[in-house]
Amino acid sequence: xxxxxxxxxxxxxxxxxxxxxxxxxxxxxxxxxxxxxxxxxxxxxxxxxxxxxxxxxxxxxxxxxxxxxxxxxxxxxxxxxx
Amino acid sequence: xxxxxxxxxxxxxxxxxxxxxxxxxxxxxxxxxxxxxxxxxxxxxxxxxxxxxxxxxxxxxxxxxxxxxxxxxxxxxxxxxx
Amino acid sequence: xxxxxxxxxxxxxxxxxxxxxxxxxxxxxxxxxxxxxxxxxxxxxxxxxxxxxxxxxxxxxxxxxxxxxxxxxxxxxxxxxxxxxxxxxxxxxxxxxxxxxxxxxxxxxxxxxxxxxxxxxxxxxxxxxxxxxxxxxxxxx
Amino acid sequence: xxxxxxxxxxxxxxxxxxxxxxxxxxxxxxxxxxxxxxxxxxxxxxxxxxxxxxxxxxxxxxxxxxxxxxxxxxxxxxxxxxxxxxxxxxxxxxxxxxxxxxxxxxxxxxxxxxxxxxxxxxxxxxxxxxxxxxxxxxxxx
Numbered sequence: 001x002x003x004x005x006x007x008x009x010x011x012x013x014x015x016x017x018x019x020x021x022x023x024x025x026x027x028x029x030x031x032x033x034x035x036x037x038x039x040x041x042x043x044x045x046x047x048x049x050x051x052x053x054x055x056x057x058x059x060x061x062x063x064x065x066x067x068x069x070x071x072x073x074x075x076x077x078x079x080x081x082x
Numbered sequence: 083x084x085x086x087x088x089x090x091x092x093x094x095x096x097x098x099x100x101x102x103x104x105x106x107x108x109x110x111x112x113x114x115x116x117x118x119x120x121x122x123x124x125x126x127x128x129x130x131x132x133x134x135x136x137x138x139x140x141x142x143x144x145x146x147x148x149x150x151x152x153x154x155x156x157x158x159x160x161x162x163x164x
Numbered sequence: 165x166x167x168x169x170x171x172x173x174x175x176x177x178x179x180x181x182x183x184x185x186x187x188x189x190x191x192x193x194x195x196x197x198x199x200x201x202x203x204x205x206x207x208x209x210x211x212x213x214x215x216x217x218x219x220x221x222x223x224x225x226x227x228x229x230x231x232x233x234x235x236x237x238x239x240x241x242x243x244x245x246x247x248x249x250x251x252x253x254x255x256x257x258x259x260x261x262x263x264x265x266x267x268x269x270x271x272x273x274x275x276x277x278x279x280x281x282x283x284x285x286x287x288x289x290x291x292x293x294x295x296x297x298x299x300x301x302x303x304x305x
Numbered sequence: 306x307x308x309x310x311x312x313x314x315x316x317x318x319x320x321x322x323x324x325x326x327x328x329x330x331x332x333x334x335x336x337x338x339x340x341x342x343x344x345x346x347x348x349x350x351x352x353x354x355x356x357x358x359x360x361x362x363x364x365x366x367x368x369x370x371x372x373x374x375x376x377x378x379x380x381x382x383x384x385x386x387x388x389x390x391x392x393x394x395x396x397x398x399x400x401x402x403x404x405x406x407x408x409x410x411x412x413x414x415x416x417x418x419x420x421x422x423x424x425x426x427x428x429x430x431x432x433x434x435x436x437x438x439x440x441x442x443x444x445x446x
Contacts, residue, residue: 159430
């Protein structure tokens with residue numbers, strides 16, 4: 001199971017704070033994004049815009065990074081702290 | 083009467099916090115310094131060193147500025163606040 | 165160390181955090197602090213209040229990382245960071261960064277760098293309440 | 306205004322002064338404060354304590370002048386300055402400058418400028434107590 005967590009506007013767009021996905025083998029961040037877009041079309045535009053960063057186990061991850069069973073993925077819209 | 087006030091190391095050098103001088107007419111800051119050096123030889127060296135600033139009525143004053151009866155003159159060694 | 169980095173709902177005290185930082189060394193001669201507060205205006209629009217959300221765990225990790233890199237890259241003695249989350253009223257404090265050094269220049273540089281880095285790397289999000297509703301802010305200066 | 310500029314014997318509070326500064330405008334988004342504290346070391350010599358003397362009247366006037374010029378020359382909303390005089394123990398605070406602005410860059414610049422200007426223009430003198438006695442400091446960085 002991969003847990004995907006949504007924050008701020010993405011939580012609103014997806015209508016949920018988190019979602020689990022069953023994967024038989026590790027997939028790339030890019031493949032996970034594809035899976036998310038099919039599952040939640042409302043996220044398509046922001047996921048394509050590159051303004052959304054991805055974290056894997058609380059570290060920033062690039063599109064070619066692998067995500068495996070047990071990992072926690074964060075979908076992070078542009079930060080506005082401070 | 084011109085009141086001359088001494089601060090920090092100048093207070094120690096002169097042995098006093100303030101001194102009054104009677105003047106018949108306005109004199110320049112430079113002339114006042116000369117008068118002070120004659121009156122207090124211990125101040126000669128620092129007054130010549132240009133590291134000591136002079137204030138007249140709480141504003142910085144140059145050597146050619148006039149000092150008159152009733153004025154308060156400050157002899158200010160290098161600042162070290164902050 | 166844990167008291168030097170925090171994400172919390174309630175208000176903070178600059179005096180308390182500076183005292184905490186000063187405990188770490190008697191060689192501290194300069195403390196520079198940055199406090200970010202809720203303004204009543206953002207890009208010309210009246211703001212009535214703010215709400216902050218963070219990624220628990222990752223946000224704290226990123227703040228600790230900023231402190232660590234600041235200690236490596238600047239000639240400072242200590243750094244502390246507190247960021248509030250939840251609802252913030254106009255005029256209330258949001259974030260506090262304290263940088264401490266022997267000489268003031270290093271603390272100024274490290275503090276300014278840290279707030280810029282916080283805005284760039286820390287998963288915290290602000291929503292502004294305006295007359296027309298709540299809006300997530302997506303661009304910060 | 307008078308609470309924003311002070312020379313005093315007792316300790317000060319950053320929280321209190323920042324609250325005082327924030328009262329002046331709801332447009333403040335950034336507060337940068339500089340606190341100078343008594344270090345245990347100065348040019349390699351152990352320091353046991355500090356004593357500050359000022360020119361009463363003129364020193365306050367120069368601090369007010371720094372505030373006035375900061376408000377003119379930087380895009381800040383308010384500035385406050387407190388300097389302590391009398392005896393200061395190692396680790397105690399000496400001086401506090403708070404600069405407030407809409408955007409942080411202006412507050413950082415004004416605060417750093419103000420402390421440099423204070424050291425340059427304000428008739429305040431420090432004497433350091435070392436193992437060999439009290440020495441008036443004549444050169445400040």
